[in-house]
């Protein structure tokens with residue numbers, strides 16, 4: 255099966271321009287890119303790309319598909335630790351259909367914003383199930399987005415995880431949460447083994463991974479079990495790493511070393527490991543990540559929304575750490591928009607230093623959002639438009655505001671595009687979005703189901719929300735005290 259994309263312009267990164275070119279696709283991959291008029295097999299299907307800029311599908315190195323159904327429910331102006339207190343409220347009482355639906359919704363948002371692959375730390379409350387992980391994988395396949403689906407897990411509750419938190423609570427508040435328990439490590443590890451033993455899909459489309467969520471929230475026993483599973487089945491392991499200042503301070507209190515050094519000592523940090531956020535790293539942490547061949551997923555929007563800080567992207571790049579860009583979930587950072595992620599990645603580096611030679615450029619940001627993230631996902635043949643790479647192509651409408659006149663394709667893309675110009679998207683040689691219309695699933699049906707489901711979930715989880723709200727100020731006060739410690 256051959257397809258020829260004619261009349262479009264391919265983004266020329268180094269030249270900052272839109273270079274007129276045709277793309278010949280065979281099966282799921284790019285066969286050839288050449289000047290207009292490129293020869294194609296007689297039976298090839300032709301796609302008209304006139305007035306379109308063709309870029310590789312963006313790759314999201316860190317998100318959470320369960321967040322899609324919880325869009326708008328995370329309160330304004332709260333730090334990460336208060337957000338974590340909402341886990342049960344946001345994720346409780348979800349049926350298998352809800353998990354599938356949330357992942358569909360999330361995947362649709364990604365596609366519509368030009369993103370064709372993601373690393374999904376998807377959670378089930380209270381523990382992962384084989385059926386749940388398979389349902390999420392199916393959702394990605396059905397919508398037509400590549401993904402690494404890594405069940406996000408913890409074997410300690412927030413109340414057990416943060417040293418000193420329980421003791422800091424007033425008696426009546428403490429009594430409400432001290433008896434809560436997370437799923438045992440052995441149970442979650444056994445479920446993961448079952449999932450990894452018989453993965454039902456082509457790993458080039460949807461691959462499994464492991465997501466022990468946060469070092470403090472996982473016992474060493476659980477972390478080493480995940481480490482061993484990742485090695486045995488050769489899959490990725492993603493964790494939230496030193497996301498907040500509180501985590502970094504409490505990590506040193508609990509382990510006597512930094513979080514990264516602790517994970518390194520456990521043998522968790524290696525080429526399969528990716529740390530999401532990686533905001534509070536010192537030079538030694540950065541050296542360790544680099545030496546181990548580990549990667550990080552930089553999530554600038556989420557880090558701003560939750561006041562977590564700004565990751566030292568330039569320092570990590572200089573040290574040779576592999577880096578991808580992510581959005582975090584639709585509940586904690588509101589838009590799964592890789593265009594925003596690119597722009598923030600570039601611009602935030604510019605408030606970290608006056609030395610403009612250290613700033614992240616538009617070209618670097620674009621590479622991080624494509625090749626960089628593809629590397630974090632462990633998918634070697636996505637993230638570039640080049641022969642031999644998967645035909646994951648985003649068609650941007652050059653007649654849209656922001657593209658007229660077309661002076662510098664790269665700067666107008668990274669500094670200006672919001673995703674509004676995404677007109678069509680091809681994944682693996684198959685059009686999944688055509689002139690704004692989703693071809694793979696019935697979007698109106700998904701929307702109706704999402705509204706119905708969200709209403710039901712808000713009702714059945716009302717008590718959990720009330721508890722999270724009642725505890726929020728206590729957690730917040732604890733975090734402010736912790737973050738103030740030197």
Ligand SMILES: [Zn+2]
Pocket residue numbers: 316317318375494530582583
């Ligand atoms: Zn996250």
